[in-house]
Amino acid sequence: MKNDKILVFSYYSNIAGACQAEWIDDKIEGLIKSGKKVALISSISGNKSGLNISHIRIPSISLFDFFDELKRAKLARDLFQFSILMLLPFVLTLGILLDLLLFIVTKGVGEGRWSWLISASFAGIYAVLRFRPNKILTSGGPASAHLAGIIVGKVFSLPVIVELQDPLSGEGIGRNVQARGWLYKVEKYIINNANMTAYVTEAAADFAKKEFKSSNIFAVYPGSKDFGYSYSDDKHNGIKIVHLGSLYSTRNFDSMISAIDTLISQGGISEKEIELINLGHVSDEERKKLKNKSYVKILQPIPRVKALEFASKCDISLLIQHSDDRSNVTIPYKTYDYLNLKNHTLALLNSDELTKLIIHYGHTAIPLDDVSKISQYLLDIKSNKVKLGNANNIDYVTQANCLVDII
16 A cells, blocks of 8 residues: 555665665565555665665674674775674673674574674564554565564564565575475474565476465566666677676676587687676686687676676677576566666576566577577577567565555
């Protein structure tokens, strides 16, 4: 409803280059645009929100997490309130003991930012008394955000909507057996105690419904903010392909390199006619593989808005899924940024669900390791058989409201 007041818990917010932060920042802006009032509780890792919201940043009390947050905030050139630094003696004493206890209880699973649960819960109680929300939305990322939201919801009898950006457990999530066992229990608790739990793929939602025997599970594609960039041919020669994001062992250029090298050896294309660009971090292992490829260009990460502006001037946006099983239940957030651009997306995938989504919106999906089809696609691009500048998008404002209006 338009007059809803939503209290949002998200460990990450307003951190340049962090997709989990961009995810919730877009969602909050979508809620505001539809007339809802929002208050946000996040960690101190990011900057103060520039949106017209009440924003409480609260640190973790674990020694490890606290100093990691300070480091991130320093990189963001943020200024701290003196009250945050006053927590230092507390963190240096109780925080060390808490780290030890958390390691024993969670079996060393650190991704949950578990100690933030304590500080976020107290901040949430304060926020409810001050802001008087009628719903709670949690998003992440770290499980502590969901657990804090559920605790505060129980204290004040408020409905809680949980958005799991990635499933916490399951075979394909890339965790060891011990971690999966612990996070399975956490995920089950979240689902059993939230009013609604949203996953961002149908596959993840369907699996959770069967696994946790709950009817309060659904799927919502989040969409992302449209920055208004559209494909503009900057009169460059040849085919210009860009990938936004990191390259490493399970997400790399291997299939693209094989396809391009095959075409070059067969005379179908020359090195001067194609440019493959990565805008983001590249692991040392991947850099070694790309070192002698003259048509490959590696650029350093830049802010999201500038990265999308750069991509809009390229012919093709390249989307690459992970080569492991996590791709079956996740969708990279950059997918929605790509859909907002008016150039063509080439998606190298191993997920049936994302394949259908990409094709539905007028783009090209090819199996991740199908070098032959990638080669043919590049030849079709060269001979103008693939229409560029053909894009639709998923409205992030509508999707944000779909999420909170489910209750």
